[in-house]
Amino acid sequence: MEIIDNSIVEPIEIRMIRPSKLLVRYALSTNSPELANLKSSIREHGLLQPIVIRPLDHGFEIVAGHRRFSACRSLRWRFIPCKIRDLSDKHAYEIQLTENIQRKSMDPIEEAEAYQKYVNEYGWGGVSDLGQKIGKSEEYVSHRMQLLKLPNDVREKIVHRDLSVSQALELTNIDSSLKSEFVDEIVNNKLTIKQIRVMKKNITPKSDLCTSVSHKNKSINLVKKSNLALKITLSRIDDLVEDAHGIDPKQRVEMIKFLMGLRLKIHSMIDDTIKFKKNYS
Known part of the structure; x- marks a missing residue:
């Protein structure tokens, strides 16, 4: 999926921009190490890639680049370089999802929840449709969504990389009373x-x-x-x-x-x- 087609690139005042109402990732806390590292990089090298936004009735909404936006705002920038595109909710969500997948910035549970929202909560298409949009196989999307059948404590181990996705998938059809022992x-x-x-x-x-x-x-x-x-x-x-x-x-x-x-x-x-x-x- 091409993100920069027909886009206008220009600096936009930060106060005119708001986060997306359709986030595919968890928001970073203000004291998180990841945000601190991103701020340090931007402070030293500048913002190497503009964020993507779309116009609303009053101001703009972020499509891709929420964490870069948070870092620049923490650095007290007044303006931030933006690519402006006119997008529907569905298209904006697909772009946001695709960018994060290409950057490999999402953990497996974030991916699974984002796919679940697309297919079930928003009803924008089936597993096969979503796979085609983001460049993943139907099996890949389906397997990620199966992770949401696991208890929260097991999901945490996936997020912290104590348990691989392949290992976790083997647990989806095990009796719930045995999952903890298996894990x-x-x-x-x-x-x-x-x-x-x-x-x-x-x-x-x-x-x-x-x-x-x-x-x-x-x-x-x-x-x-x-x-x-x-x-x-x-x-x-x-x-x-x-x-x-x-x-x-x-x-x-x-x-x-x-x-x-x-x-x-x-x-x-x-x-x-x-x-x-x-x-x-």
């Missing part, structure tokens, strides 16, 4: 997508772990967590057995025998947790 295990042990899928496969829909846990029954919940922890350990042992096939042949048989012995013990412990749960309840 902790993934983050603490830096599990690969393959390892996560093995974990999920070991937790079948018929398992006792997939029933919702009452807040009043914390003891049973501990048993379920124990079962989950053991199944996670089992999946790791399976990975180690696979790795053992690549070691020296002289040690391979002994190592595989040792690992398979551990595997049997873990299976026995899983059986014990199931029996304990039945007796306890």
